[in-house]
Amino acid sequence: MINLWISSLTPKKIIIYLVMIAVAIYVVWYVIEALEGFDPEYQPSKPTLGSNTTSEIKGELQIFDPSKKKAE
Numbered sequence: 624m625i626n627l628w629i630s631s632l633t634p635k636k637i638i639i640y641l642v643m644i645a646v647a648i649y650v651v652w653y654v655i656e657a658l659e660g661f662d663p664e665y666q667p668s669k670p671t672l673g674s675n676t677t678s679e680i681k682g683e684l685q686i687f688d689p690s691k692k693k694a695e
Contacts, residue, residue: 632640
C-alpha cells in the first residue's frame with residue numbers, strides 16, 4: 624500500500640508535502656522558542672489595601688472636535 628502511494632507521487636505533490644512538513648517544523652520551533660521565557664510559576668502581584676493603583680481620569684474629559692479652532 625505504501626509502495627503504491629509512493630509510486631503515485633508527482634513532483635508537484637512531493638514539493639507540496641515537503642513545504643507542509645517544513646511549515647509544521649517551523650511552527651513547532653516558533654512555539655517552543657516563544658514558550659522558552661514563560662514562567663509557569665508566575666503570579667501577578669495583588670494590590671494591597673492601602674495602595675491606590677487604579678487608573679483614573681483626572682480633570683475634564685477632553686474630546687477632539689475638528690470644528691473648534693485652537694486658540695493661539
